Amino acid sequence: MKSSESNTSKYSFEIGPIRPPNEGGESSLLIRPTRNCSWNRCAFCPYYDGKKFRIRDVEDIKKDIDAVERIKEMLKENSDAIGKVPFDCRSVVSGWMQSGEKTAFLQDSNSLIMPTEELIDLLEYLVETFPSLERITSYARSDAVLKKEMEELEKIRSAGLKRLHIGLESGDDNVLKSINKGVTSEEHIRAGKKAMKAGFEVSEYVMPGLGGDKFSREHALNTAKVLNQIDPDYIRVRPLSVYPNTELYQKIERDDFQLNSILDRLREVKIIVENLEVSSNLCFDHSWNSWRDRDGNLLFDMDYEGYRLPEKKDHILQRVKEGLEINE
Ligand code: SF4
Known part of the structure; x- marks a missing residue:
């Protein structure tokens, strides 16, 4: 999947490069609290070659969640403004909506490395914004x-x-x-x-x-x-x-x-x-x-x-x- 790194706006949110196949098959919502890999040294791994790891600011992640909510409303209303939404963000949100808005996956490779309070803050915001979520998962x-x-x-x-x-x-x-x-x-x-x-x-x-x-x-x-x-x-x-x-x-x-x-x-x-x-x-x-x-x-x-x-x-x-x- 294409990455929308550093491309967040009112109408977009960041998407990292990978997620487990079942999260794709079940059309999970993708939210990206961290960028790339905190370790990045496994000899077989091609995904984050040369890319710097970063824990994103919780307020920025919340803005991404807000953007998802906005895009969701635009899709529901069939709004003309949907043309402003990047294709990858639109397709993640529409796939997730069609699958019943039940699952979300936190990208990238090790969300558990976040400070505990920040991770909890973001999870609570995500659940509060989308109460239909039944399962949130992450790599760790x-x-x-x-x-x-x-x-x-x-x-x-x-x-x-x-x-x-x-x-x-x-x-x-x-x-x-x-x-x-x-x-x-x-x-x-x-x-x-x-x-x-x-x-x-x-x-x-x-x-x-x-x-x-x-x-x-x-x-x-x-x-x-x-x-x-x-x-x-x-x-x-x-x-x-x-x-x-x-x-x-x-x-x-x-x-x-x-x-x-x-x-x-x-x-x-x-x-x-x-x-x-x-x-x-x-x-x-x-x-x-x-x-x-x-x-x-x-x-x-x-x-x-x-x-x-x-x-x-x-x-x-x-x-x-x-x-x-x-x-x-
Ligand atoms: S993403 Fe996973 S497999 Fe790849 S370097 Fe990081 S820890 Fe290793």
């Missing part, structure tokens, strides 16, 4: 979760932030170190458990292929172990995709990282699922999960709610088996 880094006191997390949750999307990527410390995640497996576990205890729905992202050839098996096994400790609401599978503007790309060029095949990544999914002991929804809700079955159909549903574990474990493993057989 594990280290940002750990930096908040439990009481702060509970207050943020009570103010309306319901779900945290956390990039676990791997449960293996060698892999986490090699990709500069800036968080250890033990910190991921503590953060995930803490967020769950504070009442958030937790969505953890895992990345088959991130260990390359070298750490493939350990990556899968230790990822399952960490997920078992957290037992999150959602586990979302995002196989590695390499972008040219990343450190990982340069490592591959220098022969410092050996990519494994998409079949090896499916074997990693097999190891993860075999070793999971969780009550979570396992989701393949991204086009990078492109494995096919013998009829040429996608191996896994891309449904945002995914497969319920443990109930669907045998079914998923059966699909993995089919995917491995036809490709081998």
Whole structure:
């Protein structure tokens, strides 16, 4: 999605570059309390290359919320002035209205890094302005979760932030170190458990292929172990995709990282699922999960709610088996 950075006015609001697929599919309202990434060092990540992180002023974010309300009224009244609204802002608001105005996503990559009082102030303003909102979600880094006191997390949750999307990527410390995640497996576990205890729905992202050839098996096994400790609401599978503007790309060029095949990544999914002991929804809700079955159909549903574990474990493993057989 195109970014409208620094382009706010009476008729526009800022929109960052990414949001989770389900927030797009459910046409969530996009509000941008922070710009870019507070960490910006993960070796595989192409999104905020060279862009400076900033926590925006709460009054500016509130002006964005006011602009959304204004655009909403203009769309309802079919006002001629709607022509003054940038296309991306208009399409976010109209999609959100058509979906019942139920969900909102806070961009960019780590809203939880905001001072607690400011985040609560903005959440309360958002909920007060749009009482129809049933779910507000955000990306969060594990280290940002750990930096908040439990009481702060509970207050943020009570103010309306319901779900945290956390990039676990791997449960293996060698892999986490090699990709500069800036968080250890033990910190991921503590953060995930803490967020769950504070009442958030937790969505953890895992990345088959991130260990390359070298750490493939350990990556899968230790990822399952960490997920078992957290037992999150959602586990979302995002196989590695390499972008040219990343450190990982340069490592591959220098022969410092050996990519494994998409079949090896499916074997990693097999190891993860075999070793999971969780009550979570396992989701393949991204086009990078492109494995096919013998009829040429996608191996896994891309449904945002995914497969319920443990109930669907045998079914998923059966699909993995089919995917491995036809490709081998
Ligand atoms: S924390 Fe997220 S957004 Fe930031 S560099 Fe890492 S993967 Fe990218």
